[in-house]
Amino acid sequence: MMISVGVSNRHVHLKQEDFDILFGSDQKLEILKELSQPGEYASTLKLSIKTDKDIIEDVRIIGPIREYTQVEISKTDSFKLGINPPIRNSGDVAGSASVTLIGPKGTVELSEGCIIANRHIHITNEEIQKYGLTGKTKVRVKIDGPKGGIMDNVILKKSDNYLFELHIDTDDANAHLIKQGDTVEILEIE
Amino acid sequence: MMISVGVSNRHVHLKQEDFDILFGSDQKLEILKELSQPGEYASTLKLSIKTDKDIIEDVRIIGPIREYTQVEISKTDSFKLGINPPIRNSGDVAGSASVTLIGPKGTVELSEGCIIANRHIHITNEEIQKYGLTGKTKVRVKIDGPKGGIMDNVILKKSDNYLFELHIDTDDANAHLIKQGDTVEILEIE
Numbered sequence: 193m194m195i196s197v198g199v200s201n202r203h204v205h206l207k208q209e210d211f212d213i214l215f216g217s218d219q220k221l222e223i224l225k226e227l228s229q230p231g232e233y234a235s236t237l238k239l240s241i242k243t244d245k246d247i248i249e250d251v252r253i254i255g256p257i258r259e260y261t262q263v264e265i266s267k268t269d270s271f272k273l274g275i276n277p278p279i280r281n282s283g284d285v286a287g288s289a290s291v292t293l294i295g296p297k298g299t300v301e302l303s304e305g306c307i308i309a310n311r312h313i314h315i316t317n318e319e320i321q322k323y324g325l326t327g328k329t330k331v332r333v334k335i336d337g338p339k340g341g342i343m344d345n346v347i348l349k350k351s352d353n354y355l356f357e358l359h360i361d362t363d364d365a366n367a368h369l370i371k372q373g374d375t376v377e378i379l380e381i382e
Numbered sequence: 383m384m385i386s387v388g389v390s391n392r393h394v395h396l397k398q399e400d401f402d403i404l405f406g407s408d409q410k411l412e413i414l415k416e417l418s419q420p421g422e423y424a425s426t427l428k429l430s431i432k433t434d435k436d437i438i439e440d441v442r443i444i445g446p447i448r449e450y451t452q453v454e455i456s457k458t459d460s461f462k463l464g465i466n467p468p469i470r471n472s473g474d475v476a477g478s479a480s481v482t483l484i485g486p487k488g489t490v491e492l493s494e495g496c497i498i499a500n501r502h503i504h505i506t507n508e509e510i511q512k513y514g515l516t517g518k519t520k521v522r523v524k525i526d527g528p529k530g531g532i533m534d535n536v537i538l539k540k541s542d543n544y545l546f547e548l549h550i551d552t553d554d555a556n557a558h559l560i561k562q563g564d565t566v567e568i569l570e571i572e
Contacts, residue, residue, distance in 0.1 A: 267556035267557070267559060268553075268556045279559070310528070338500070339535065339554070342531045342532040343529075344530045345528055363458075363557040364557045366557070369469070
């Protein structure tokens with residue numbers, strides 16, 4: 193079966209308490225552009241991610257506000273920042289890397305919260321049945337082209353509110369020469 | 383069969399004429415560190431790669447001097463520079479991307495010469511026979527780990543002077559979480 197690709201650049205999800213410190217409690221998270229997953233949006237706001245080694249500026253806040261603060265970067269970003277974030281599913285931030293967030297109104301020191309996101313597929317339970325993936329947690333994805341190949345360990349994230357889409361980071365996109373909106377093949381079930 | 387990984391960061395090879403313009407004809411290319419392939423070395427010299435969009439500074443010159451000037455960057459670098467280099471074997475620069483090189487003594491406008499290098503393996507003819515690869519031009523490579531998978535289109539570069547090694551760029555290394563000196567598996571012959 194074929195699936196559309198979404199490429200995630202580095203971004204930050206914020207809980208309300210951290211948002212208030214970084215941007216002020218009178219500030220609101222506003223929609224710049226809706227993302228493909230229902231309810232998710234690129235906000236108009238950005239912040240900086242700082243470590244002892246370096247800083248990455250202009251990192252987009254993805255809305256809406258969440259129950260936890262999470263910073264998602266690529267391995268390439270992690271070398272620049274001099275940190276070693278684990279490869280994790282979104283929301284699984286326990287013991288992940290420490291970074292400092294710098295907003296226009298304040299600073300938040302995260303003792304944990306920075307991850308490299310697992311490759312994952314958003315899929316509904318109806319699609320799980322339709323594609324014969326019942327009971328599966330991971331698939332493999334095939335990419336064509338001069339730097340193509342197979343990506344292993346692509347996690348299935350199930351919710352009836354999801355749009356069927358493969359999410360990868362910029363390292364995976366650039367290494368395989370694929371971009372937002374390209375179509376790739378779910379090849380084989382692990 | 384297993385093979386050791388070499389990761390190539392962005393770098394430049396220069397012909398004598400361009401070297402003289404960039405660094406002066408009284409300057410010599412000196413060895414900072416020998417590389418794994420016999421005779422190749424990281425030199426003490428760096429230059430900048432400039433385009434209409436942006437600049438990347440401190441790009442290492444790899445010695446010795448070659449018969450042609452060639453700039454090897456990653457897809458990630460190409461987005462920063464706003465150019466679209468082809469995926470090529472080293473030396474195959476006809477019609478490749480245009481960049482400007484800036485050295486301490488002068489500037490060279492390359493109408494072509496900037497590529498993204500093909501994934502490739504340095505291998506001797508003896509090893510070709512030993513591993514049963516006679517007549518093959520490409521293999522596939524398997525990578526383990528949380529972002530593992532299979533890299534297709536890995537070109538076999540044959541010379542009796544080579545050290546057996548897989549060369550990939552920083553995008554492939556970072557996407558697959560592999561680094562210089564890691565060991566991966568040549569899995570299957572295309």
